[in-house]
Amino acid sequence: MADIIQLLPDHVANQIAAGEVVQRPASVVKELLENAIDAESTEIKLIIKDSGKTLIQVIDNGKGMSVTDARLSFERHATSKIRAAEDLFNLHTKGFRGEALASIAAIAHVELKTKQEQDELGTQIEIEGSDLKAQNVVVTPKGTSLAVKHLFFNIPARRNFLKSNAVELRHIIDEFHRVALAHPSIVFAMYHNGSEIFNLPSSNYRQRVVNIFGGKTNEKLVPVEETTEVLKISGFVGKPEFAKKTKNEQFFFVNNRFIKSPYLNHAINSAFEGLVKDGAHPSYFLNLTVDPKTIDINIHPTKTEIKFDDEHTLYAILRSAVKHSLGQFNIAPVLDFDSDPNLNTPYDYKDKSVATPPTIEVDRDFNPFKEKVSHGVGSSKPAVTFKKQNTSSWDSLYVGLESKSTQQDHNFSEVEFESDSKNETLFDDSQTETTQATYQLHNKYIVSTIKSGMLMIDQHRAHQRVLYENLLKNMTVKEAVSQQLLFPLQLHFSSTELPILIQLKEDLESTGFAFSSVKDHTIEITGVPLGVPESEVSIILEQLISDVEQEVPDSNFSATDLLAKSMAKSLAIKTGQSLNKQEQEHLVNSLFACKEPTVSPTNKTTFITMSVDDIDKKFM
Incomplete structure (x- = not known):
């Protein structure tokens, strides 16, 4: 053989x-x-x-x-x-x-x-x-x-x-x-x-971070320093309010070598627990120095993953160091009863004895009902009198009042009639609410009746579908309505985020965004799509950057489609948002006017139906 x-x-x-x-x-x-x-x-x-x-x-x-x-x-x-x-x-x-x-x-x-x-x-x-x-x-x-x-x-x-x-x-x-x-x-x-x-x-480490990620990064950094026998930590973490949707600004260096460590990343997230929103990732640029004999760098071909001898100790030290820095620089909220310095004893008086308090003299025989108060030189009158006042002159106040009141009788009756009509309208509204066609369940689902039974709609996914198709139409036809801002909005992005936005600039403009300048890590926005709050603009763009990076689009990928999906996800009403009757009915009607009402832009079910027979089976 x-x-x-x-x-x-x-x-x-x-x-x-x-x-x-x-x-x-x-x-x-x-x-x-x-x-x-x-x-x-x-x-x-x-x-x-x-x-x-x-x-x-x-x-x-x-x-x-x-x-x-x-x-x-x-x-x-x-x-x-x-x-x-x-x-x-x-x-x-x-x-x-x-x-x-x-x-x-x-x-x-x-x-x-x-x-x-x-x-x-x-x-x-x-x-x-x-x-x-x-x-x-x-x-x-x-x-x-x-x-x-x-x-x-x-x-x-x-x-x-x-x-x-x-x-x-x-x-x-x-x-x-x-x-x-x-x-x-x-x-x-x-x-x-x-x-x-x-x-x-x-440069030094702080300046290098600022030079790479833009000048505005300097105000976001919180220094972290800790030295132990096992580990030396130096570097910076970002303030919680600047946490991002992406993980672009998360860097671990062990002995000047970049590594990826989900375990140590969990230590950072644990230190930021309760300080950042769900889905947001804190920034960190941390250098860890350990003995080379305690790590194995050859477990991965690209050397981006290493094995530590004692991961649990590193986890505890790293978590404590980051928490200490956030507390030390008043980033994390603390329960502290600060005393007012104005109430402290002055330094010059701290050794002096307490002076005898002044004496208070009280006239124990004082009676306001017996004494007389003077009202001028040589004149006096009692403080309290119980004489009946002369009311003969008051009769003049009632002259002609009878004739006026007869003229105003009609007006008073009109006032009473208006009040009654308002009460009737109020009761009518409450009666119509009991017979409405839709009902919101736990501020998450919209329940409506249909001929065969019951319809239950996920309001967040349904609104995503409605917005997605409207945005796609606007970007295709390029007839989106833009509302101009009174004051231009300036947003700062890193060198990796800015090229993504420049690449999508034309598509963003077709949705209603208006850009006046793009330079030096800064984008100036003068107009936003109709119905988009100014406070939501930065969240929408961050979400868009995150989606583009996670999708990793290639040459045959439609950037317009991704942009519409990302904006629909950011702008859609969230779970927990209360809707009135008109909003509920408008959302239901808009959903079934879509081309694909059954699924959201991410191919998730938007509604389910239950027939009367299915409901009857539940009672058997």
Whole structure:
């Protein structure tokens, strides 16, 4: 029988390894940026074209590589960080898989230029699909420049699975944020299709957060500092009132390495319990420093998940530190009986003895009914008199009153008649309410009668369907009504949120929004759709951004449809909202005037029916 197991050729093994290392252009960006940081660079430049599909280039001013190192860096299982197996548990550098550059070179055209400081000339290497095309001596500045072109050129199936340029660019920006936040002392710059997206100077951690997420972020940050034998925590959390629908501003760094940890994230949410609304996520930018021997960073290929020796202790310390910071800076409400400083004893009087209080003299024989009060010089009269007053002059007040009263009799009768008619109307209304066709159950469902039995409608889902179809119609016909604001509304968004809104700007305008300017992380709105309260605008846009990011739309996705769904979800009446008779009937009529009244925009049932036979069976 012939042998079955065979050794794979290197180029095939590299392509398979590339499936673990490189899922999308953002994976290449992560590897190249971390390599540049390990080279002790102080300035790193990232150049992107077509969201990384055409070009990903990282230029640094690090220590560079020798000719031998430059060639060996593309070999499988080649690394500058590990000498023995024990080194795996004591890593202080970023670390990348031994076959990272080899895997990237197996699925792209790679050009490397590198030079060490003491050398006069550098090295240039060109590789296409694991094949070495050229190796030359070139003039190049100190450091390394690595360009990855035509990603997945020899694996068309993988290239077809890439999302739209907007989605891939968002993933690249996410990776850029993670690396830039972990190293605030390094200068970072990012360019996409020739335009500058980020230019981050060397700064402290707070300034780096503000430079990335916009100037308004500074007022949202609450510092967190805690040092124990097990863990050192430093960084910031966001104030509860600025919690967002998305998780874009949640960053954990362990030993300067970005990680994802649902367990530690739960600790943060627990500290914010009762301070943020349901569905909102607090922001945090936290650096955790632990002993490298107490963590295992090799449980996931992308190194974004790590294993802690004692997670429970870290959970407790992290939760307590965040709670302490929120209380220390008066962010969290506390029950505190503050004394009025005006009631405290002055410092100069604290040692003095109490003076004798003044004496009070009381005239115990005083009687107001016996004494006389003077009303002038030499004149006096009793304080209280019981003489009957002379009322002879009062008769003049009644002269002609009888004739006037006879003239006013008709008017008084009219007043009584109007009062009676109002009472009749009030009772009529109460009688009609008892015979209304709809009834609201627990401020959640609308119950109505039909010929066959009973109809029960979910008011929130029904209103979503009505709004969704109206919004789609307005965006298609582009005849939406906009109400102008007396004062323009200014909203601030981060660098990742702003491109999403700019992309949807035209569709938003067709629903009734009016934008006057979009610049410097700020959007100025001068008009909103009819019926949309000004206070709801920021909530609607945040919900829209959240929906776009969670749906991750690709090139064949309808942004108009998503926008209509998101706005309908934000504007629909909520469960618990009381509706009067007219509102109930209007909602029922509007629902059954829709093209698809049976389901909400998210394909959930809007109403159910119960026939009389079904109800009868309940009583059997």
